[in-house]
Amino acid sequence: MTKEISQAVIKRMPRYYRYLGELLDDNVERISSRDLSKRMNVTASQIRQDLNNFGGFGQQGYGYNVKFLYEVIGRILGLDQTHNIIVIGAGNLGQALANYVKFEKFGFVITALFDVDPELVGTKVRNIPVHNIDELDEFCKENDVDIAALTLPKSKADTVAHHLVDLGVGAIWNFAHVDLDLREDDVIVENVHLSDSLMRLSYNIVQKKFN
Amino acid sequence: MTKEISQAVIKRMPRYYRYLGELLDDNVERISSRDLSKRMNVTASQIRQDLNNFGGFGQQGYGYNVKFLYEVIGRILGLDQTHNIIVIGAGNLGQALANYVKFEKFGFVITALFDVDPELVGTKVRNIPVHNIDELDEFCKENDVDIAALTLPKSKADTVAHHLVDLGVGAIWNFAHVDLDLREDDVIVENVHLSDSLMRLSYNIVQKKFN
CATH class of the missing domain: 1.10.10.10 (Winged helix-like DNA-binding domain superfamily/Winged helix DNA-binding domain)
Structure with missing residues (x-):
């Protein structure tokens, strides 16, 4: 149906x-x-x-x-199931996602963050550990990962996304300012392009001014 | 045209x-x-x-x-103009927005953050000051504010949004988990509903599993 x-x-x-x-x-x-x-x-x-x-x-x-x-x-919507999420990039945006307790109410559980920054690695966000990105492969082999949220610079997003697909991660929640070059058959992608949204706002502001 | x-x-x-x-x-x-x-x-x-x-x-x-x-x-898209943005709510998400240097390249300049938390008020994010929310009215009277980004709990979003419209703010970039009850003639609204996006992801995961 x-x-x-x-x-x-x-x-x-x-x-x-x-x-x-x-x-x-x-x-x-x-x-x-x-x-x-x-x-x-x-x-x-x-x-x-x-x-x-x-x-x-x-x-x-x-x-x-x-x-x-x-x-x-x-x-x-699949909200009666648990979806484990890892966040790649533990900067402000990654931390903001990890702090959204509300997501858990809908079955989305953030289990780990990953970063390259030695100052972040080893810390915790709301009790969720920040791992070194080097540990990503092992983590994905030992744990169920349903969704990977990408909050990293656009220059790195595509490489990391492909690597995640190779590791068997089936869905990507992409915050990087780039359309990932992935095959739809391999992985489900949902983009949150903040700049695009700002640009639509700006377009409508300009339209309103001149109409 | x-x-x-x-x-x-x-x-x-x-x-x-x-x-x-x-x-x-x-x-x-x-x-x-x-x-x-x-x-x-x-x-x-x-x-x-x-x-x-x-x-x-x-x-x-x-x-x-x-x-x-x-x-x-x-x-x-209006990107040849400068749009001044204030961010209401200086938590992780608000700070993440303030840290996006890239927005400035497109003419979006974050000029201030506002919060109620005494631990945040008085601090700076990338040299952008966090004001007490009490100072919002005065700030909007003395400065050009083109866009207000709302990164606050949904229980407070509607009240603050209406207040911003009264203060003459013409556009709202809404991150609160609620559809604001505002008149289209009064204000331009662009929503970023992170939960909605997660739910679409989850829907597609479930569909893929059973098809």
């Missing part, structure tokens, strides 16, 4: 999950597609269409059961 | 800019749409179509002049 789900729907799923989580926090048991649509700034028909992809949980006159829908979407 | 450009094209612009910058670094003077397409993993016809939006700089049998195209796209 899930095979036919479009990438556009997948992109919206984490947002649904986030909103439903907020509703749960507020002890809301059920919600109509209309109320959900107001809250999410999406049309009610879009919501019904999206959620129908997963079997259509809404009941006429009742709406959606918040907890049930939250759990189903969580499962679809 | 630029009014008619679709959001999909805008989304690709920073990528073009990034690739053209790499070509410039490699002293490449011109490139055919075919070679650019190979490098960017986009079809050549897509590239021609995209770049035609900005006047069509390619010449039959010559290709694109890299430097010229780089500068034109930079101008369209």
Whole structure:
């Protein structure tokens, strides 16, 4: 079933999950597609269409059961499983990721950081050890690594990424300012290009000024 | 002219800019749409179509002049101007942003950080001062602030964002795990939802496992 789900729907799923989580926090048991649509700034028909992809949980006159829908979407997103993450690059950004306790709530556990800087190697971030990058191969052989987050300079990112793929790491969360030259069949890549996002902001600022 | 450009094209612009910058670094003077397409993993016809939006700089049998195209796209993205950024929240992520020297190359200058933590207030990150959040109003009155980056807990993000809009800040770069409840007419918002990105990664991992 899930095979036919479009990438556009997948992109919206984490947002649904986030909103439903907020509703749960507020002890809301059920919600109509209309109320959900107001809250999410999406049309009610879009919501019904999206959620129908997963079997259509809404009941006429009742709406959606918040907890049930939250759990189903969580499962679809793989959040009922544990994903072990290592972070390559223990600078500020790497440390920021390691400090996000919230990720663990969704099953993402950061198990180690790696760096070349002797001042960082041997330290801990929220009890997570910073290893020397030399120990990467051994660590990947001895531990399950589902995701590697790359927070290193773009000049090194491609080499390290290829090495990680060779080590059997199946997914890369790339923060380096470069599109990694990897084959889609070998590895799943999700990019967070901070500069791109700043540039879109800047584009919209300029547009607003002159329109 | 630029009014008619679709959001999909805008989304690709920073990528073009990034690739053209790499070509410039490699002293490449011109490139055919075919070679650019190979490098960017986009079809050549897509590239021609995209770049035609900005006047069509390619010449039959010559290709694109890299430097010229780089500068034109930079101008369209507003990168020929200076954008002053303040960062609200001087934790690891805020400090990581302040440490990205590269942003300055594109005209984004971080001028101040703000926090409530007495241990952070008064310190500096790469010579950028961390102010007490109490000083935010005065700072915004006395200095040009084009963009505010929010790296604070989601419980505080909405209140602070509204306050920034009241202070006249026109653009928000939101890292808080929440969709801000702001009117599009009042302020430009660009979200970086790290959890959403992790969840898409997780979804694709699960899909790959079972397909």
